[in-house]
Amino acid sequence: MTGEIDYADDDEIVVREAVPGDYPAVAAFTADTWEGGDYIPDVFPRWMESDDPDTRTFVAVDTTESPPGPAAVDAVDPADVEAVADDRAVGICQAVGLSEHEGWMQAMRVDPEYRGRRLSRALNDAGFHWLHETGRRVARNMVFSWNTGGLGASRVNGFDPGTEFRWVQPEPDADATARTDAASEIDADPDAAWSFWTDAATRDALDGLALDDTESWALSALTRERLRTVAADDRLLTVSSPDGGIGGFSFRVRTSEREDDDGETQVRGEYGVAAWDGAESCDALLAAISRDAAAVGADTTRVLIPESVDWVSDTALAGADIGDEPDFVMRADLTERHWE
Structure with missing residues (x-):
């Protein structure tokens, strides 16, 4: 596929799919x-190691340079490298198909020695092309606001x-009220939530x-089918409105393990979105999330909410911990042929 289009506007650089032998070079410039x-x-x-038809990892390589050997990179165990590649990887990016029509771009890195040579554009173009060829018509990425x-x-x-x-992080608490x-x-009811x-x-x-259900840092369209699936798995939480009826909902996407600053393993409950109408429903919803997180043995949580003074101040009023800064999601229309 990468032989069809010359993504890099640089005679020394070629963009191709990554191979295991790129590991030493990738580890060196991303360390x-x-x-x-x-x-x-x-x-x-x-x-x-994974043979995932919905994921492609691309590297930009300098065809005039030899890559470092495994022993030259502290982060690399030589035993983990099958064979060193013939050329030097100097950039990396991954494209992921999240649904039949949505793609996600992530892990964009360029060797500091090669910045300013439009390698990120070449890598993005390769990902956009692959996503378009596999039927996706929108690609998104996430960028920290800073x-x-x-x-x-x-x-x-x-x-x-x-x-x-x-992100907001209500504390797991089996007795949260x-x-x-x-509101309570x-x-x-997934259809009411929808x-x-x-x-x-x-x-x-x-x-x-x-x-998203599969990629831990990706966002994808919330559908009625997804809400029905999480409800069937007892992962949907709904709360009432003070006036009656539904006032908000959230759902647990997964639990994941991560190391804290002390090297201790913690279980984190991840919630796909929290949507509510009014501070009382927000209060009830965050309490329900705290109880749910405790029930599945989570030590911490992260819950996605929109960035706005309304929603952020509602969660502050409810006493939940709030992330210091927002994150931005960007989108690319793949019906436009960005790679040409």
Whole structure:
């Protein structure tokens, strides 16, 4: 596929699908992406082991340079490398198909020595092309709001502004209660939740998106079928309105394990979105999430909400911990042929 189009406007650079032998070079240029390190060296071997038809990992390679050997990279165990590639990987990006029509772009990294040579554009083009060829017509990515360089690069590379969200983290608590009894948890009804969602200001603010079922940092369209699935698995939470009827809902996407700053393993309950109408329903919904998280043994939570003073202040009023900054979601229309 990468032989059909010359994505890189650089005679020395070629974009191709990643192979296991790219590991030493990828680990070398991603080891110090941020002060706290980067997840790429850890996950790259797993990416190469999986045969996932909905995922493609691309690398930009310098065909004139030899890659480092495994022994030259501290982050690499030579035993993990089948064979070193013939050329030097200097950029990486992954494209993921989230549904039949939606794609997600992630893990964009470029070797600092090669920045300024439009490699991120070439890598994005390869991902866009593959997503389009597999039937997807929209691609999204996520950029931390503080990452102004990433925001600018996303715009240059074909993404337009999408939406923004923030994480909130109610404490798991089996005995959590709302501050008032104006609203309370009610029997989960996926069709009632869907009806609420279709008219919710939350849906409009988030462009209909929620945390994806499979990719931990991706957002995809929330559908009626997804709500019915989570309800069948006893993962849908609904609360009443003070005036009666449904006042809000959330759903648990998964639990995941992660290490805290002390190296201890913690279980995190992840909730795809929290949508409510009014502070009382927000209070009841966050209490229901706290009880649900405790019931599944979670030590922490993260819940996706829209970025707005209304929703953020409602959660603050309810006493939930709130992330310091929002995250931005960008979108690219793949009916436009960005790679040409």
